[in-house]
Amino acid sequence: MLAAGAVFAMISCQDARQKSSEETPAEKPNIVVIMTDDHAIQAISSYGSELVETPHLDELADEGMLFNQATVTNSICAPSRAVLLTGKYSHLNGVATNKARFDSSQMTFPKVLQDGGYQTAIIGKWHLKSQPTGFDHWNILPGQGHYYNPDFIKEGKDTSYQGYVTNIITRLSKKWIKSRESEKPFMLMMHHKAPHRNWMPALSLLESFEKRKFPVPETFYDSYEGRPHLENQKLTVARHLDYQYDLKMPCDTCPVAPINSWAPYYYNLAMERMTKDQKERWFDGYEDDIEAFRDTTLDGRALAEWKYQRYMEDYLRCIVSVDKSIGRLMDYLESAGLDENTLVVYTSDQGFFLGEHGLFDKRYMYEESFRTPLIMKYPGVIPSGDKSNQLVQNLDLAPTLLDFAGVNIPGSMQGRSMRPLLTGSGENSWRDAVYYHFSEKGWGVASHYGIRTQRYKLIHFYDPVDQWELYDLKQDPLEMNNLYDQPAYQAKIKHLKKRLKELQEKYRDPIIK
Numbered sequence: 001m002l003a004a005g006a007v008f009a010m011i012s013c014q015d016a017r018q019k020s021s022e023e024t025p026a027e028k029p030n031i032v033v034i035m036t037d038d039h040a041i042q043a044i045s046s047y048g049s050e051l052v053e054t055p056h057l058d059e060l061a062d063e064g065m066l067f068n069q070a071t072v073t074n075s076i077c078a079p080s081r082a083v084l085l086t087g088k089y090s091h092l093n094g095v096a097t098n099k100a101r102f103d104s105s106q107m108t109f110p111k112v113l114q115d116g117g118y119q120t121a122i123i124g125k126w127h128l129k130s131q132p133t134g135f136d137h138w139n140i141l142p143g144q145g146h147y148y149n150p151d152f153i154k155e156g157k158d159t160s161y162q163g164y165v166t167n168i169i170t171r172l173s174k175k176w177i178k179s180r181e182s183e184k185p186f187m188l189m190m191h192h193k194a195p196h197r198n199w200m201p202a203l204s205l206l207e208s209f210e211k212r213k214f215p216v217p218e219t220f221y222d223s224y225e226g227r228p229h230l231e232n233q234k235l236t237v238a239r240h241l242d243y244q245y246d247l248k249m250p251c252d253t254c255p256v257a258p259i260n261s262w263a264p265y266y267y268n269l270a271m272e273r274m275t276k277d278q279k280e281r282w283f284d285g286y287e288d289d290i291e292a293f294r295d296t297t298l299d300g301r302a303l304a305e306w307k308y309q310r311y312m313e314d315y316l317r318c319i320v321s322v323d324k325s326i327g328r329l330m331d332y333l334e335s336a337g338l339d340e341n342t343l344v345v346y347t348s349d350q351g352f353f354l355g356e357h358g359l360f361d362k363r364y365m366y367e368e369s370f371r372t373p374l375i376m377k378y379p380g381v382i383p384s385g386d387k388s389n390q391l392v393q394n395l396d397l398a399p400t401l402l403d404f405a406g407v408n409i410p411g412s413m414q415g416r417s418m419r420p421l422l423t424g425s426g427e428n429s430w431r432d433a434v435y436y437h438f439s440e441k442g443w444g445v446a447s448h449y450g451i452r453t454q455r456y457k458l459i460h461f462y463d464p465v466d467q468w469e470l471y472d473l474k475q476d477p478l479e480m481n482n483l484y485d486q487p488a489y490q491a492k493i494k495h496l497k498k499r500l501k502e503l504q505e506k507y508r509d510p511i512i513k
Contacts, residue, residue, distance in 0.1 A: 028117070029378060030342040031187040031401055032329070035084070036322050037077060037125060037196040038362060039348035041373050043319050051214065051354070052316045056327035057375065060346055064377030065386040065422055071452065072350045072394050075362045075369045076440050077196075078102070078127050080349035080394055085109060087398030087413030089507050090437065095128065097440040102128035107410050109398035110134035110187060116407035119184050121176050124169040124191035131156065137176055141165070145193045147200035149273045162275075164202045166194050166318075170325040174332045187401070190329065194318040195352075197361075198245050200270065201317030203278065206285025208320065209313045216308055219478050221301075222357040226482035229465045233444040234259040235353070235361040237311060238304035242267070247310045248286050249293050259443065308355050315354065343378040343404055345397065356478075363445045365436050365459050366479050370452070378404070382422045390421055390430045391454065414507055435503040437511065439463075449511060451500040458496040462511075470496070 041047040045054045046061040047068075072080050074090045082095035085108040090096040094103050110120045111134035119136050126132055126140035139154040150168065151160045161168045173190040180186050201208075220237075224230040234240050234257070241247055243254035245263035256264060274282060283290070289310065298306050326346065333339040353359035353368045362369040372394065376382060381404075395415035402409045403417035421430065437449040446467075450459035455474050461467045470483040470493055483489045504511070 027341055028185040028405055029381075030185050030338060031113075031118075031345070031405065032333075032342055033084075033187070033189045033345045033397075033401070034192070034326060034329070034347070035081075035125075035189065036192045036194060036348045038350065038352040039195060039319065039322070039373055040352035040354050040368060041371055042354050042356075042368065043195075043316060044373055046375070047373065051312070052319055054319065054323040056323045056330065057346060057373075060326065060330070060344065060377050061375050061385075063379070063384050064344070064375055064382050065388055067374040067376075067388050067390070067392055069389050069454075070347070070372050070374035070392050070394075071370050071434055071436070072372050073434075073436060074438055075350040075364065075436075076438065077349050078129075079440075081126070081128055081191075083394050084349075084397055087395060087410075087415045089395065089414060089435075089509065090439075091509050091511075092414070092507075096437075098127075099440075100129075102130045104128075104130040104133040107412060108134050109402055110189075112402055112407055112410065113187050113405055116405060117184060118405065119180050119186040120188075121180075121186070122189040122191065123172045123176060124189075125193050126191070139172055139176075141193060144196065146270065146273055147193065148270070148278060149275070150193075164321070166192055166202065166321040166325050169193075170328055173329060177332070177336070177338070185405070187405075192322055192325065194322050195315055198242075198267075198270070199311070199314040199318050201314055202321045203281045203285065205317040205320055206282070209316055210288070212313075214309055214312045216305055217355045219357050219480060220304075220308070220355050222480065224357075227467075227469060229446045229461050229467050230357070232446070233359070235363075235443055235445070236358045237308050237355055237360055238358060241307050241311060241360065247307060248314065249290060249310075250283075251293070311360060312354065340379050343376065343381075343401070345401070346373065346375040347394065347397070348372050349394075361443070363438055363440070363443065365438065365448060365450050365452075365457070367473075367477070370436065376418075376422060378422070383424060386424075388421050389454075391432070391434045391452070392418055392421070393434050433499055433503065435500070435507055435509075437509060439511075449500075449504075449509070451496055451503060453496075453499075456492065456496060458493065458500060460500075468493075 042049055043052050044057055046058040046066055073083050076098055078098045079090045079095050082093045082102050086093040114120055114134055121137040122132055122135050123139050125145055132138040139152050142151055142153055147165050149162050150165045169192055240257050242260040242263040243249045243251050245267040333342055350362045351369045351371045352362050356368045396418050399409045399413050399415045400418040403419045433451050433453045435451055439447045446461040446465045447463040448459055448461040457471045459469045468484045470489055471479045
């Protein structure tokens with residue numbers, strides 16, 4: 001139990017957060033929240049990536065603030081979206097896994113903004129099963145959505161559009177901004193499907209990256225020594241990418257991993273959505289890859305690295321489309337005279353493995369999956385070109401946006417407004433640790449929770465295994481050496497476990513072990 005003084009401090013802090021931390025300008029800012037699905041920071045050049053150039057994201061970072069230590073509370077799609085909306089951990093907002101249905105009657109930051117005079121809209125990926133509420137306009141992809149000629153649900157009515165989904169979402173977003181009531185401030189959530197699996201690129205980009213040879217990550221051939229639970233996962237590039245669905249090779253005789261038994265059906269479904277012209281251009285774009293695959297017999301490391309190359313080409317092609325989308329939207333805001341009074345947020349629902357530890361996908365509390373891109377721009381308020389190393393989470397976005405909008409932050413929100421960090425005040429009082437909890441079943445990933453400080457990370461894998469891991473991120477940023485059993489670290493482990501329990505109590509997580 002927390003001491004009485006600590007409880008009083010929490011209540012006082014909660015009350016204080018119900019008021020914005022600074023005076024809000026007379027003119028409320030417009031807000032644009034751009035979210036992609038599974039965008040790894042390793043694929044953003046302003047984060048130091050050498051894999052791809054993202055000039056429009058880089059420009060956004062140059063004109064605003066980039067967060068180096070932004071993380072998620074639960075690295076899986078639907079839960080991250082529910083955290084963004086509610087400012088609450090998964091166990092409290094009711095969406096701890098992708099199978100859960102979001103209760104749209106609960107408090108969300110779009111509802112608070114509506115009450116504060118904002119027009120609100122969400123366009124693109126929703127992925128929360130229930131219908132959106134708190135939005136004056138919504139036009140969403142059902143489920144995961146499709147890359148080509150996608151269906152949408154527009155305010156409860158089924159519709160569809162011809163073309164590539166990233167371009168469609170961008171076009172619909174610009175159209176809504178143009179048609180809104182101009183005398184009111186607006187908040188738009190532009191949520192892309194890309195670069196979610198199965199990484200289907202735009203037709204215009206099918207030949208990009210063909211001449212690039214991507215070296216495999218340093219940890220690609222990780223043996224998982226000291227982390228035996230990893231031997232049970234089914235998310236490796238070498239063994240678990242599907243030849244047709246993921247790698248785009250039309251091979252009816254290729255082996256299908258049991259975990260991908262669904263993949264052939266969904267590959268054919270994606271192909272059937274294409275028009276005749278689209279399909280012809282698609283196979284023309286992959287012709288050289290297909291011919292090389294048919295003419296070559298690969299196995300072992302050569303096959304694993306060929307799969308990695310194919311994976312990276314299509315993943316990064318999707319990233320390029322997203323970056324172009326951001327450029328088009330930012331150009332529109334400028335041409336419409338909206339750029340100076342618009343707070344723009346770019347983030348992803350989580351990070352992603354690009355071959356690190358031999359993996360694709362997310363879920364784990366390891367850095368590639370746990371960290372997420374976060375860039376924020378607000379001219380005249382957020383200094384240009386700043387970077388923050390503070391420990392922020394997607395939990396903090398809802399209260400931050402409400403703070404900038406000058407409306408009260410509900411006391412039920414568990415995150416903190418990042419406004420002091422963004423405007424250059426209050427950094428010394430920021431948090432020293434973040435809490436994570438992943439509980440979804442499947443893909444051989446054990447449920448786990450943990451704590452991360454600036455230097456250390458302690459993780460407890462608790463179902464169906466019981467294993468602890470400790471990493472010194474300063475000495476071992478690639479997280480290869482589990483220090484949990486090392487005598488020299490037992491005092492540090494004891495301290496971290498104490499802090500871990502405190503965070504579980506603070507965030508009212510019932511899984512306290």
